[in-house]
Amino acid sequence: MNPAFSICVYCGSRSGERPEFAESARAVGHWIGERHGQLVYGGGRTGLMGTVAEATREAGGRVVGIIPQALVDKEVANQACDELLIVDTMHERKALMSKRAGAFLALPGGIGTFEELFEIWTWRQLGYHDKPIGILNVAGYYDGLLTFMAHSVSDGLMSPWQMELVRSADAHGPLLEALVEESRRQPGGDRLADIV
Ligand code: AMP
Numbered sequence: 001m002n003p004a005f006s007i008c009v010y011c012g013s014r015s016g017e018r019p020e021f022a023e024s025a026r027a028v029g030h031w032i033g034e035r036h037g038q039l040v041y042g043g044g045r046t047g048l049m050g051t052v053a054e055a056t057r058e059a060g061g062r063v064v065g066i067i068p069q070a071l072v073d074k075e076v077a078n079q080a081c082d083e084l085l086i087v088d089t090m091h092e093r094k095a096l097m098s099k100r101a102g103a104f105l106a107l108p109g110g111i112g113t114f115e116e117l118f119e120i121w122t123w124r125q126l127g128y129h130d131k132p133i134g135i136l137n138v139a140g141y142y143d144g145l146l147t148f149m150a151h152s153v154s155d156g157l158m159s160p161w162q163m164e165l166v167r168s169a170d171a172h173g174p175l176l177e178a179l180v181e182e183s184r185r186q187p188g189g190d191r192l193a194d195i196v
Contacts, residue, residue, distance in 0.1 A: 003038035003062050005180045008101030010041075010116040011048040012109035013076070020139040021108045022051050028107065028136070028172050029055025036060060037180070040101040042093070042116075043067030043085070045078035048107055053078055066096050094119060102183030104133045105176070108141040124165050132182040134175050135168040142168065 015022050025048040032039050039056040042049055043065025053063050057080065065081035072086055087093045098104075098120060106117040123129055135142050146168060152158040169175035 001036075004036045005103070005183060006038040006040055006064075006101045007032060007176070007179065007183075008040040008097050008104045008120075009052050009107060010104065010109060010113045011052060011107035012113060013042075013044050013049055014047040014110065015051070016048070016108055018139050018141075021048055021141070024136060024138040024172060025051040025107055026055040028052055028105070028176065029057075029061070030059045031172060031176050032056045033059025033061030035180075038062040038064060040064045040066065040097055042097070042112075043078055043081060044071070044076050045080075046076055048109065050078060052107070053081065057082070064100055066093050066100070068093050098123065098129065098131075101131070102186070103131055103179040105179060106133075106135045106142075108136075108138050121166055125162050130186055132179045133166045134179050135166060136172055136175060137168050137170050140170075 029052040033056045
């Protein structure tokens with residue numbers, strides 16, 4: 001059976017110091033699983049990545065992990081994925097993650113998460129895709145980043161429309177609903193049906 005929707009989650013390979021991070025990763029996974037959705041993610045078994053994947057499967061969702069061979073060699077791959085795709089490079093991984101999802105969500109994370117978020121945001125502003133992107137601002141984790149972005153707009157290095165390409169929210173439910181709904185409204189519907 002095809003999943004009801006497919007969402008790519010970027011998040012930390014660590015769990016961080018605040019319990020809210022893992023709680024929200026768990027809540028996001030449950031939300032996806034309970035609605036028979038599909039999680040696309042970096043395929044790791046550690047940190048918030050492992051938590052969101054485990055929670056998605058626990059609640060009945062499908063999990064697609066996409067990971068480079070180099071990380072498999074380091075034994076960080078999550079063998080419990082429904083589909084574990086092993087690619088050669090990080091670039092291939094991110095391209096495939098973007099193809100396999102209809103929407104993107106960043107949870108708290110470190111440099112890898114930032115890189116993934118900014119790349120998918122850049123691809124959207126350049127018109128490479130028109131899929132929705134969200135930031136889940138758990139416990140104010142992204143406050144500083146959002147303030148900096150607003151500063152970039154006021155200093156004229158970013159346009160307001162570019163900022164508006166990303167939604168941010170403190171609560172996962174309404175944000176996920178908005179992302180999934182928007183992914184279904186894309187021209188031609190959910191194009192993932194052709195790919196997945
Ligand atoms: P970070 O936020 O720096 O912990 O990096 C997490 C993001 O980068 C994830 O969304 C993954 O796609 C990728 N990544 C970084 N480290 C790993 C790892 N050990 N296993 C799998 N993916 C990773």
